Amino acid sequence: MFTGIIEEVGSVKGIIGSSKGGRKFTIGCRKVMEDISIGDSLSVNGVCLTIVKKLKNEVNVEAVEETIKKTTLGGLQTGDPVNLERAATLASRVGGHMVQGHVDTTAKVMSVERLELSRVFRFRLLRQYMKYIIPVGSIAVNGVSLTVAEKLTDSFKVAIIPHTLENTTFSSLRVGDIVNIELDMMAKYIESLLTK
Numbered sequence: 001m002f003t004g005i006i007e008e009v010g011s012v013k014g015i016i017g018s019s020k021g022g023r024k025f026t027i028g029c030r031k032v033m034e035d036i037s038i039g040d041s042l043s044v045n046g047v048c049l050t051i052v053k054k055l056k057n058e059v060n061v062e063a064v065e066e067t068i069k070k071t072t073l074g075g076l077q078t079g080d081p082v083n084l085e086r087a088a089t090l091a092s093r094v095g096g097h098m099v100q101g102h103v104d105t106t107a108k109v110m111s112v113e114r115l116e117l118s119r120v121f122r123f124r125l126l127r128q129y130m131k132y133i134i135p136v137g138s139i140a141v142n143g144v145s146l147t148v149a150e151k152l153t154d155s156f157k158v159a160i161i162p163h164t165l166e167n168t169t170f171s172s173l174r175v176g177d178i179v180n181i182e183l184d185m186m187a188k189y190i191e192s193l194l195t196k
Helices: 065-070 162-167 185-194
Strands: 008-017 023-028 041-044 047-054 058-063 081-086 105-114 119-124 138-141 144-151 155-160 178-182
Touching: 023 041, 041 058, 138 155
Parallel strands: none
Antiparallel strands: 008 023, 008 081, 023 058, 041 047, 041 081, 047 058, 105 119, 105 178, 119 155, 138 144, 138 178, 144 155
16 A cells, blocks of 8 residues: 655666566665565555565566556666655555555546646546546546546546656656556445445
């Protein structure tokens, strides 16, 4: 379980495996190295992965075929920046919302509007997922806990404050980029209970 508050932007240092099969990633990082062990979960661009090796300023994580198929991890290349967050503890403050690291789908950046103090990103989402988007509700984009600013027919907008822009990969997102989306888990649970 994660909070969606990114601790560090790391860098992909190496990749073993194909873009469609399972892959092993070497991630360069510093801050998240504190208090982690082999077997711990690490959110990489919002995807919960298991640490399989720990080096001085790097960790190795693995993604199986199913994860590659549902996320943007298959498109990562050496040198790409990635949002990182260690798993929450029972003593953690939940500054964002409860994020599982179980990506539901991907979305495309449709526009980036630069305002005086913030940027507003619009993401196109498949219509089947739009029912989970609630204005002023929670959503995780590449692992970042965000508030939905506006819901449109086939897209939604989020406002990114300067701190989030400076401390996540949002500063490098461009129109046309694809991101990982984790929908609010409470909405999915409610739907599951009501449709049985």
